[in-house]
Amino acid sequence: MRRGRDAGDAALPTHRLEVPQPQALPFAVGTFDTIGPLSRAAFPHRHTFYEILHVTSGRGVHVVDLARQELRPPHLGVVAPGQVHHWEGAAGLDGSVILFTEDFLLDHPGDRELLRRLSERPWLRLDGPARPTVARLVDDLHDEYGKGAEGFASVLRALLHILVVRAARLPAPATGPGRAEGPAAPARPGRVAEEFGRLIGRGEAALWSVRACADRIGVTPGYLAEAVKAATGRTPGRLVRDARTQEAKRLLAKTDLTVRQVALRVGFDDPSYFCRFFRRETGLSPGDFRRGAEGGRDKHHDHRIPSLARPAGRA
Template sequence: MDAPPHLVHPCRAGHDDGAPATAPHSPDTGVSPMNRPPAFAEYNIEERWTTLQGSVLVGSMLEDGPGPHALVPHRHDFVELVWLSQGSGTHRIDTAEFPARPRTLHLIAPGQVHCWHPDATPVDGTLVLFREDFLIAQGGAGLQSWRGGMTTPSPATATRLDRLVREIRDELDGDADDREVVARHLVSAFVTVCQREVARPAPPQHTVSADFQRLVRERPTVAVSVAEWSRRLAVTPKYLTEVVTADTGRSPSTMIRSAVRLEAERMLAATTLSCAQIADTLEFDDPSYFSRFFRRETGMTPSSYRRRHGTLRAA
């Protein structure tokens, strides 16, 4: 079944052979790309059919989702909301596992690693996918702080989500001149209701703080200091520290360490990369430095963490 014109496949758009699409290069931040193969398949929404600013996809998990890629640990550069109508088994987001049952709402933030482990019943439901910048334009909810997770909405909220999905689909199927604004309003309403269920909505973020968090998430590394990130964002280290701390309650250096720790946990749990390879990916000077860092941040050695949380075994 061909996708309607307003649906852009996040995994195969422009790739007729079914291979995962390659994520586009991030905006130039002055940081040279790493010449390493990614630890996880990374998918992006390509602006090919939609005329909406930023990209948005509203479709079926089975018909418009990633297909067999859903069973393999992967991540995206967009927000993914999954409103399940049927399912079984579990859904792993980073190192947390959630039941994949009907009438559950799953939110995957940009950069999070996730995969589905269905049992007898295939996972299906409504996908709402969009880039973070989609909600910034007219009619949008503005900058958000996305938190991945799962919840079971109340019956009243579930009915409301069903109604919003129908309205979003109707708007995207229409040809009104102002459908961009109306669709963005509706997606913003859907997102706001979902955020209420998954986590308390975060206050709006300062643009510099949001840019810093995005860059650190896209390139978790110990090789770039707070001073260097400040230079690339064209602000002083003092100013960056002030706005990031005010928005998040954490200093930039703490957020850098947390991003590196989280990425290390993801690779230990969902890949067979060796500690030396992970250390190299995160740009540590040597594997022993990485091991000391990881133990200091988590209280566990990398090998102990992998034994406890790993889902794959080396061949």
């Protein structure tokens, strides 16, 4: 797995995690140095994955969409897929960077909503008990990821889930130094785009189409497309396909439902068409994906990005 730039969008780079299946997890944790220069990129860009930043020292300004966050560490911040962000005047950054795709949330699909809310807030200032609590969880993620012991994937998912839930409980920053600057801090996507995200996150087969979501929200499909594209940089159709794929992966990996039953759960009456859809989106048949998910629980391998192998002297 590596983090890279997609040259297909010359106007605005899009970064993605490349995961060689099934050898690597769609997850990584490292320092700003081990993740590399893209972790503090000074040019506006988007991700196809989530990024959680635990900043323990350094200075500069982090810009997400239209919101500017001046660093006064320790901070915890979330960047969601599709958000545009970059660093300004960053120097001496230290801490941890946690990267993962939606695939990694199969055990806890509700975390997507919590991460969305966190990504729309100013970065959390870790004062009082929150400071050691977050530090311990992040250190545990480092240790578990580095060791890769038996059952490490489920432990990593559990630790990440606890981190997300506890972060979502923390109060929003008060006004004053360290508060996000600029209009509407933080800048929130339109209400239409927010409602669309909630609908496709419910996993209801009746809502696996752009028109169905537009009807539920009470807008035209064209208006929905404009709102979602402006908020996320992606089309509603692409997001619906991603949501259906993620739900199908969850059901294949975590249940004993047949392929036909999974197809029905994600809105496909024709199992053959579902199989073609799933292969187009993932590169694997539903059966191959399920066998890989089952085998991955029993195999031991080096799941880490080579550049993310933690140096012995990490604090």
